[in-house]
Amino acid sequence: MIKVIQLKWRQLWHGDSPGFILMLINSMTGFLTVIPIFYVIIQAIQAGLSRWQRLLDNRIPDLLGKTLSLMVAVTIIAVVLGVSLAFLLVRTDLPFKKLLSWLVAIPLVIPPYVGAVAYILVLGPSGFIKQIWDHLSGNQGSLSTYPINIFSFLGVAFVLAMFTYPYVYLLTVSALKKMNRNFEEAAASMGMGAGRTFLKVTLPLLRPAIGSGAILVALYVLSDFGAVSMMRYVTFTAAIYFQRVGFDMSSASVLSLVLVLLTLLLLTFDSATKRSKHYVQTGNSFRRPNVMALGRWKALALFYVILIVLIGVIIPVVILIRWSIVGIVNGALDQRFFRFAWNSMSVSSIAALVCMVLAMPIVYMKLRYPSIISRTLDRMAYTGYALPGMIIGLGFVALFNQYVPWLYGTVVVIVLAFVVRFLPQALQAGEAALTQIGPQMDEASRSLGYSPMKTLFKVILPNMLPGILSGGALVFVSAMKELPITLMLRPPGFDTLAVRVYFEAQEAVYYLAAPGALIMILISILPLNYMINKY
Amino acid sequence: MQDIIIHNMTKTYPGNSEPALKNFNLHIQAGTIVSLLGPSGCGKSTILRLVAGFERADTGTIQLGDTVVSDRHIWTPAEKRGVGMVFQDYALFPHLNVYQNIGFGYKGTDCHSRIQEVIELVNLKGLENRFPNALSGGQQQRVALARALTRRPVVVLMDEPFSSLDEELRMQMRIEIKRIIKESGTTAIFVTHDQKDAITISDQVVVMDHGMIQQVGSPRDIYQSPENLFVANFVGRTNLLRGVVHRERGTVETVIGELPIGHIHHDHGEAKVHVSLRPEGLFLDPNGPIIGCIINYTYMGSSIDAEIQVRGTDQILLTHMHSDQPFQVGDLVHFDIMSGYVSVFT
Known part of the structure; x- marks a missing residue:
């Protein structure tokens, strides 16, 4: 009997099984990452029929309409912006291409709620555009005829699109760069003009890339909390937060479950399209696509790209600098500010450290002991990647409130939730690093007399370390920017920079919000090059 | 007696119905260079991995010198076998320089002098502080071989050692590696699908197909006196x-x-x-x-x-x-x- 189990166990691992400690650590990580979400789902199911009925009658249809319409609008704008910019910056003779293609990618790393603050400062009721308008029209105060309302559907869609289009842009750029010139030349040789070639050949070949980009944008819209709530637009995440603030955990869970289902739907759709639309580009006669001369359209194209850079990067940064100066003059950088900064830094560094430590054994087991078990644990560890942070926050609130009350309301819970949310970033970096060191490295070390344990420390870790460290840096930056989880889980009095930016902006104390927002942007730009290469 | 004896070995990989090796028997005399020659999938690499201790056989015995390292009851892990291995892509440790790579795992008190000795043997003097990414293909191969030799292994195993070199360098390295191995007095088993490699470098050639030995003999025997159709066709060209x-x-x-x-x-x-x-x-x-x-x-x-x-x-x-x-x-x-x-x- 035991023999049979042993045999099955070894078959499962295709030979050697990993050590007990490795299994134990990874199982614990795997369960940490899924339990909060499972708990939310269980709570939602147990919420009771009447509550479901009530929410399904009113709240959910309303939220679905608002969320989905926003998602569609943002995705469309982002696709138009991303594809047009990618094409102009890869396939045409636009001047300053190198600098511009770097600049248009920057919005990727600016957290949209920071962007929202900036646009409220530009276009909002106390923004400088309004001041100019009032000055020109002569009507002021309650007589103002200022037509732009940033706190509207279009305002939210515009802000979100401006900070998510880089997903589409970067994926399209890399697809364009990989595209073989032969296809277009084949089309040309069959008598197709440039325009028709673009529609019939180029665009269809780009479809998988544009599709993945669009889905990333849509997923982001589902998960965003900061920007939408700052602009007073209520989607699922914001509704969950307000239910939680009103201590209606059951309703919050029900809404979360709907949001989880929406996210899963999108992810399934994504993997289904990826499977069916897998184009193979012939490898061995690759030639870089040719560059199109823009001719008399060059000035217009350049104007368009520069306009996007102005709107997406330069205006927000300049306006934040201006308000930061106002803030600093008025004493915004006081002791409180530095305490928030310190809180942000410490929580983020601890989360980064924990992520690095936990990522290594998971990646190691996945690549060195491939089996259904190691793959499942790896997948589990990725749970936090796709799901909105708000749901992870809610899961931790519910779980720790119920079962581990002595930890609830401490920084530990924030760190754990950050780990669940950002561990995938460390995993990706670690996996990329370990893939570079093939299993022959282990075997070489073993054949030279080093035990598996010693091999790990003498060969694997030194080579994995740079990758793991860059993963840790990514986690750190993401954690610095994180808003919803911190909002949900922070102990009383424990504010981070992100939380302060959110509250000051909500209360329209912009000169206090600006310095923090500016710091967020500066920190976020650090890993930009890494992010660009990733997509 | 440092002979290597493989007796009655069978190995089936999980998920395959066909065994990679079937009742394989081979006796390798100390100090000889033996090549395992055959098309891909013939089981030649499996033998190397079994001898090195990276895989475990279903049945059969492996004896290195006087010690049995693998049979029904005994299983010596790779790190305790005293076997040197040269990998197809060399598997040099990218974070260590030439000197550290060659000294990796050597624990004798004569550490420095032994490493120097091996470096001289493989003609790498002056490159001790280089890192693997700053070496040419031939130099990388010398480091890989040196690293495998430092601990004075019972046997050196080489997996397609020439496959990533261009033709010119390949001819040079065949001669060079034969010299190094002969000078060090080690027994060597190497795996190749290239008959020129096998014929030029080895004392004995083992031609394999479908997990079984087709013929064992000197390079001349194998070429001039093939004993079945497979060998006659696989090694060189012939009139049948x-x-x-x-x-x-x-x-x-x-x-x-x-x-x-x-x-x-x-x-x-x-x-x-x-x-x-x-x-x-x-x-x-x-x-x-x-x-x-x-x-x-x-x-x-x-x-x-x-x-x-x-x-x-x-x-x-x-x-x-x-x-x-x-x-x-x-x-x-x-x-x-x-x-x-x-x-x-x-």
């Missing part, structure tokens, strides 16, 4: 004929006439046998008994590959001629046969 053996005369009767026999395998007295006649076994001789017409002629620079249709038959024979021969397609030529290139098997 059918024939009947005349035992008393030591000849074989074929469609092109009666040929002298160089080697006969499995003499069961069957009527019909296979005859392998290597192209080198045919030489121009104005008085030779075989007359044929040149039907195809390829000038190769160093020699001429010619196809000859033997007169009175439709048998076509491949032969090599000196590149100075002024023949043309359609010319009649006379040949004689060297018996050393005629091998007969069933």
Whole structure:
């Protein structure tokens, strides 16, 4: 009997099984990452029929309409912006291409709620555009005829699109760069003009890339909390937060479950399209696509790209600098500010450290002991990647409130939730690093007399370390920017920079919000090059 | 006795129905270089991995020197076997320099002098502080071999060591690696699918197919006296004929006439046998008994590959001629046969 189990166990691992400690650590990580979400789902199911009925009658249809319409609008704008910019910056003779293609990618790393603050400062009721308008029209105060309302559907869609289009842009750029010139030349040789070639050949070949980009944008819209709530637009995440603030955990869970289902739907759709639309580009006669001369359209194209850079990067940064100066003059950088900064830094560094430590054994087991078990644990560890942070926050609130009350309301819970949310970033970096060191490295070390344990420390870790460290840096930056989880889980009095930016902006104390927002942007730009290469 | 004995070994990979190795037996004498030659998937790499301790056999025994390292009860892990391994892509540790790579795992008190000794053996003096990414392909291979030799292993295992080198470097490194291994006095097993590698470097060649040994012998035996169709076809090019053996005369009767026999395998007295006649076994001789017409002629620079249709038959024979021969397609030529290139098997 035991023999049979042993045999099955070894078959499962295709030979050697990993050590007990490795299994134990990874199982614990795997369960940490899924339990909060499972708990939310269980709570939602147990919420009771009447509550479901009530929410399904009113709240959910309303939220679905608002969320989905926003998602569609943002995705469309982002696709138009991303594809047009990618094409102009890869396939045409636009001047300053190198600098511009770097600049248009920057919005990727600016957290949209920071962007929202900036646009409220530009276009909002106390923004400088309004001041100019009032000055020109002569009507002021309650007589103002200022037509732009940033706190509207279009305002939210515009802000979100401006900070998510880089997903589409970067994926399209890399697809364009990989595209073989032969296809277009084949089309040309069959008598197709440039325009028709673009529609019939180029665009269809780009479809998988544009599709993945669009889905990333849509997923982001589902998960965003900061920007939408700052602009007073209520989607699922914001509704969950307000239910939680009103201590209606059951309703919050029900809404979360709907949001989880929406996210899963999108992810399934994504993997289904990826499977069916897998184009193979012939490898061995690759030639870089040719560059199109823009001719008399060059000035217009350049104007368009520069306009996007102005709107997406330069205006927000300049306006934040201006308000930061106002803030600093008025004493915004006081002791409180530095305490928030310190809180942000410490929580983020601890989360980064924990992520690095936990990522290594998971990646190691996945690549060195491939089996259904190691793959499942790896997948589990990725749970936090796709799901909105708000749901992870809610899961931790519910779980720790119920079962581990002595930890609830401490920084530990924030760190754990950050780990669940950002561990995938460390995993990706670690996996990329370990893939570079093939299993022959282990075997070489073993054949030279080093035990598996010693091999790990003498060969694997030194080579994995740079990758793991860059993963840790990514986690750190993401954690610095994180808003919803911190909002949900922070102990009383424990504010981070992100939380302060959110509250000051909500209360329209912009000169206090600006310095923090500016710091967020500066920190976020650090890993930009890494992010660009990733997509 | 530092011989390596593999006895009755069978290995089936999980998920495969066909075993990668079937009842494999091999006795390797200390100090020899043995190559395992065969097409991909013939089980040659499996032997290497089993001897190194990276895989575990289903049945069978492996004995390195006086110690059994693997059988039904015993299993010595890779790190305790004292086996040196040179990997196909060398697997040099990218975070260590040449000196540290070569010294990796050596724990003797003569550490420094031993590393120096090995560095000199493989001609890498002056490159001690380089990192692997700053070395050429040939240098990387020297480091890999040196690293495997430092601990004075019972046996050095080499997995397709030449496959990532270009042709020129490959020829140099074959000679060089043979010299290094012979100078160090180590036993070596190496795996290749390239017959030139196997023939030039080894004392013994083991030709394998489908997890079984097809023939074991010196490079000359394998080339000149193949013992079955697989070996005759896989190693080099050959002319295959059918024939009947005349035992008393030591000849074989074929469609092109009666040929002298160089080697006969499995003499069961069957009527019909296979005859392998290597192209080198045919030489121009104005008085030779075989007359044929040149039907195809390829000038190769160093020699001429010619196809000859033997007169009175439709048998076509491949032969090599000196590149100075002024023949043309359609010319009649006379040949004689060297018996050393005629091998007969069933």
